[in-house]
Amino acid sequence: QVQLVESGGGLVQAGGSLRLSCAASGRTFIIYAMGWFRQTPGKEREFVTTISWSGGSTYYADSVKDRFTVSRDNAKNTVYLQMNSLKPEDTAVYYCAAARFGSMATMTRTTAYHYWGQGTQVTVSS
Numbered sequence: 001q002v003q004l005v006e007s008g009g010g011l012v013q014a015g016g017s018l019r020l021s022c023a024a025s026g027r028t029f030i031i032y033a034m035g036w037f038r039q040t041p042g043k044e045r046e047f048v049t050t051i052s053w054s055g056g057s058t059y060y061a062d063s064v065k066d067r068f069t070v071s072r073d074n075a076k077n078t079v080y081l082q083m084n085s086l087k088p089e090d091t092a093v094y095y096c097a098a099a100r101f102g103s104m105a106t107m108t109r110t111t112a113y114h115y116w117g118q119g120t121q122v123t124v125s126s
Helices: none
Strands: 002-007 010-013 018-026 033-039 046-052 058-060 068-073 078-083 092-099 120-125
Touching: 002 092, 018 033, 018 092, 018 120, 033 068, 033 078, 046 068, 046 078, 058 068, 078 092
Parallel strands: 010 120
Antiparallel strands: 002 018, 018 078, 033 046, 033 092, 046 058, 068 078, 092 120
């Protein structure tokens, strides 16, 4: 099993920045890729970005491309989401997730992931 714990959420003004962290523990050697998703009330969980655990391949949703950056520190078993130029529409609960296997082409889907964190709230004020 893999346990995921997010941190770093909070309240920030539009145009500001936040960095989220996702610390993985347990059987981290089985992780194929990590992803970040976000969700607002009444809406489905939305893909934000994904990164492969070993090779560092990344992919972003169009809505965050050029503003958000995903990175990983394998020594710390931690994935980061640097969010810049935040907009009010970025307000959501952000979740990290881990997949045991798959292909990077499928990592935009919630169903590709096997483990989820508890989420961290990000609120961007206008």
